[in-house]
Amino acid sequence: xxxxxxxxxxxxxxxxxxxxxxxxxxxxxxxxxxxxxxxxxxxxxxxxxxxxxxxxxxxxxxxxxxxxxxxxxxxxxxxxxxxxxxxxxxxxxxxxxxxxxxxxxxxx
Numbered sequence: 001x002x003x004x005x006x007x008x009x010x011x012x013x014x015x016x017x018x019x020x021x022x023x024x025x026x027x028x029x030x031x032x033x034x035x036x037x038x039x040x041x042x043x044x045x046x047x048x049x050x051x052x053x054x055x056x057x058x059x060x061x062x063x064x065x066x067x068x069x070x071x072x073x074x075x076x077x078x079x080x081x082x083x084x085x086x087x088x089x090x091x092x093x094x095x096x097x098x099x100x101x102x103x104x105x106x107x108x
Contacts, residue, residue: 001107005060009068012052017075019045021083067106070099 022042026035056065074096080086 013071015049
């Protein structure tokens with residue numbers, strides 16, 4: 001897999017995670033203007049992620065793209081851990097390891 005595709009896939013994952021964090025910020029806000037702002041930011045990042053994935057699907061197989069999308073199951077909880085101080089248990093780390101192994105296997 002070319003480095004450009006990997007880079008774009010990682011950017012799509014980052015945009016997806018950023019969008020989810022923005023939605024969490026919207027949910028936590030008590031001010032309507034901030035709710036709308038964070039929702040708009042979240043939607044924008046999710047749209048960028050979907051756009052990148054749609055563009056990548058023109059040149060790569062869906063079966064190659066999907067495992068990378070699963071990396072959002074790692075990046076989003078890690079961001080929540082760092083930003084919102086949410087707790088992460090051992091099962092999460094085991095699942096994270098399995099996802100990483102799965103993505104690595106798809107690269108081989």
